[in-house]
Amino acid sequence: MFVDDKADMDGVGITLAIGALKALAFVYDVLTFPVYVMLQRPWRTRSLGRRVKAKPITKDTKSITYRSTTEPGPVHITLLQEKIDTMAKMFDYVSRTFPNKRCLGTREILAEEDEVQPNGRVFKKYNMGEYRWKTFAEVNMLAENFGKGVRELGNDPGENVAIFAETRAEWMIAAHGIFKQNIPLVTIYATLGDEAIAHGLNETEVTTVITSFDLMPKFKKILSLVPRVKTLIYMEDQLKTLDIAGYKNGVEIIKFSEVLKKGAASSIVGVRPKAEDTAIIMYTSGSTGVPKGVILLHKNLVATLKAFCDSTAIYEDDVMIGFLPLAHVFELLVESVCLLTGVPIGYSSALTMIDSASKIKRGTRGDATVLHPTCMTSVPLILDRISKSIQEKISKGGNVKKILFKFAYDYKVNWARRGYSTPLIDKVVFGPIRAILGGRMRLVLAGGAPLSPETHEQMNACLCATIIQGYGLTESTSSATVQDFYDKVYGRVGATTTVCDLKLVNWEEGNYRVTDKPFPRGEIILGGENISAGYYKLPEKTNEDFMETDGRRWFRTGDIGEIHPDGVLKIIDRKKDLVKLQAGEYVSLGKVEAQLKTCPLIDNICVYGDSTKQFCVALVVPNQQQLKDLALRKGIGDLPFEELCQSSEVVRAVIAELNEHGKKSKLEKFELPAAVKLVTEVWSPDMGLVTAAFKLKRKDIQERYKHEINRMYAS
Known part of the structure; x- marks a missing residue:
């Protein structure tokens, strides 16, 4: 029997290294714990995170209305x-x-x-x-x-x-x-x-x-x-x-x-x-x-x-970097909040933001390195890409680098969940990542689409910044809910703001009711001074989506949410994304996409469900490097990206990866796509397949790939 002595020695070395790191961390924790307790006061952070942020003001068997418990601030x-x-x-x-x-x-x-x-x-x-x-x-x-x-x-x-x-x-x-x-x-x-x-x-x-x-x-x-x-x-x-x-x-x-x-x-x-x-x-x-x-x-x-x-x-010393569409x-x-509060805005673009951006001359500095911003806005797709690029760089590093990073990440996350910050780890391990955005970033406001809990926690840790997720629509002037600064429960979008009431209303067709246990669920309806006057030259659509009751203007969002005991909202579905399959199961396309998009293999995905069929299919924009790595692991060979996307063997491997990832994400079997088409083109706003906020334009995608969708169902 052949024994790989080198592999065994490497394994022993890794085990010893991890043991040494844990021992060193234990000694450090014992020596510094009293200091951190006094300086950081974690009980205050935990208490603020757990406080009730919105309370019901009216309630019956068909609807519940919530209002913020936050008092108006100085501004x-x-x-x-x-x-x-x-x-x-x-x-x-x-x-x-x-x-x-x-x-x-x-x-x-x-x-x-x-x-x-x-x-x-x-x-x-x-x-x-x-x-x-x-x-x-x-x-x-x-x-x-x-x-x-x-x-x-x-x-x-x-x-x-x-x-x-x-x-x-x-x-x-x-x-x-x-x-x-x-x-x-x-x-x-x-x-x-x-x-x-x-x-x-x-x-x-x-x-x-x-x-x-x-x-x-x-x-x-x-x-x-x-x-x-x-x-x-x-x-x-x-x-x-x-x-x-x-x-x-x-x-x-x-x-x-x-x-x-x-x-x-x-x-x-x-x-x-x-x-x-x-x-x-x-x-x-x-x-x-x-x-x-x-x-x-x-x-x-x-x-x-x-x-x-x-x-x-x-x-007072905040600086914003502006690059998302002002439209x-x-x-x-x-x-506008920055202007109101005297915060300067330095403008940038994706082509010039970081040192490695496509229009920045080699050896010169990107906008973030020059500006040193403290806050920015982002959409989940950008944060997902940053997250995957970090994972990719770590996976290509040596064993020592992987061990150090994983240990530091787990160490930081464990302490963060208890209300502590980790300044030494932040500086030594995460400093180079933070430097990509100028080294001073403290706040990232994410909106436009759901942000996965995994990406949210990873970005909080690696950027050494607080990622705050919010929920709103153009029709509510962007304002609906904002995550509390101290809330460390990921996957939620915060409680309703001080100018906006939030009503959950039963949606019988989708089987969502405010009497559901453990949390009330229903369609989200927003009301307040932030609600739009309606749609321009579309009176019928305006009357369909907007209404005046209780002396307030309200908007029916079409989104489905649940409210937790602390008054915080979680988006769980969307009426327009709900498809009923032939066997009677309901599939939330947006929910499935949000879970599968966290798979490192996936850059973007559009799930399609035909109500006359028993299964879903998906159009997948794969990550090029991850797809090549998968092909090598499966022994398929080092083929060009376009050929890999055409390979039936690669497609089967991708489906297997998605099924495994979906099960870990607690998706049901009927929610997972039974067939996929690997798409070589990256979906961008210029192509008309995603919005400027990178939301999928389902009708346009389905029209562009209708032949591929038909072939997937035929197969």
Whole structure:
């Protein structure tokens, strides 16, 4: 019998190393425990985490209504005392309060240079400088001038103006400029398809569109679909000038800076809005069809500002890095909270955020390294990708690195669950990970889709930051629930905010009732000053989804939730995602996707269920490296990614991996896809298959892959 002495010795060495680490940690804990107890006071953290955050105010066998137990905070009270009920009043107030403080920052691009890659290909990369800042007083003046400049171009108060641009300082300046003139702002995602963009612009009858240098070529094609558009204002590029040849005749093309000059020289008197006036017509990303314009009043926006300030800890030295689409209600309102509280915002993009980003010149610094932000927003897909990249790097390291990381991670998580922080471990082990985002990140606000508990806990530990999950919709001005800072129970989305009541109502078809044990369950209905006025030019849909009762405006979300004894909400289903299979079992597609997406093999997944069939199928975007590793483990060979996706043997191996992962995630057998199609293309907003917040656009995905779906069922 052959014995691998080296393998045995390695195993003994690993066991000894783990034993030594545990012994060292035990000695360290004994010596430092009294100090940590006195300094960190973990009982306070545990007590705050367990406190009741919302209580029922009405209850019967068909519904329960919950209200927050949190008292209005200092900023909320100030808004009431100062009678601030519009965005125009808000920015006038902050420019008086923080006139000389940094407000909006843009990174200087010094040059765009060719960089030769190891494979010989040449990519364009940025050589970037420092952030250039405008103070609150300067931004307020620029906004005032921009609003007047738009008026000089012929746009009167009450006449809609659209912003179709990526996130940047000029976006926010333009928005506040037109708020100051009581001009409704139409926001459209820069990643929507041409027809969806044209639909929003035509429906709102805009004649003026504010866009950017990068999107002007795209708009050249759209102009033929939007006959009312007569003026294009574009935000200039730092290095390039625009060639205006080939644009539709009769359309005025004007630089952003020229509009500012017109406004500065204007004698027009500003027309300030009232609380009931429309601030924004925000087009949803259309996850279930044609984008709808959600009407948000100034009072809706101010209500959410109050709610977010009550639920989030904000410090004087905070700095935000802004990169998610400002056309998304979540990003816009979080950035508005920063402005309200004097927190500077430095703008970035996925192409330049970190040192290894695709547009950053080798050897130079990404935006986060220069800015050193303390807070940011994110969507779960981005956090999932960070999580998987961390796992991938650790798995490629040597045994010593793996052992050290796993020990440090388990050590930190165990102490964190008891209310302690681990500063030494944070600095030694997790410091390099934290440095990726600038080294000072303390708060990440996650929204737009459910965040898996596994990713949530891992990101909290590895980034040495608090990840706070929230729940809201465009129709509720992003505000509904926010996770408490001290709540360490993952997989929940927090209690209702101070401006919003939350009602659970029985949904008999799905068998969800408020009398269910151990927790009341039902459809989530939201009510308060944050609830939208309705859908633009869609009165029937507005009457279907919105209602007025108990002196409040309410919105039927279509989401299914359960409320725990501490008043915290957990999203458990969605009415539109529920499919009844032939045998009568209900499958929540969103729930299954959320669980399977935590499998390292999966970058994205769309589960499909046909009610005439007995099983589900899935379209899977696999992680390239993980798929190659799986193929090698199964002895299939080192084939190109495209060939692996076509291999029936690889597909069977993927199904087996999903079944194993699904069982660990406590999914039922009928919930697991019986057939999968491996997709080689990454689903992006540009393709029209996911929204700007990376939610699946089911109808579009099913239409694009209908032949593959039919083949899976036929097989």
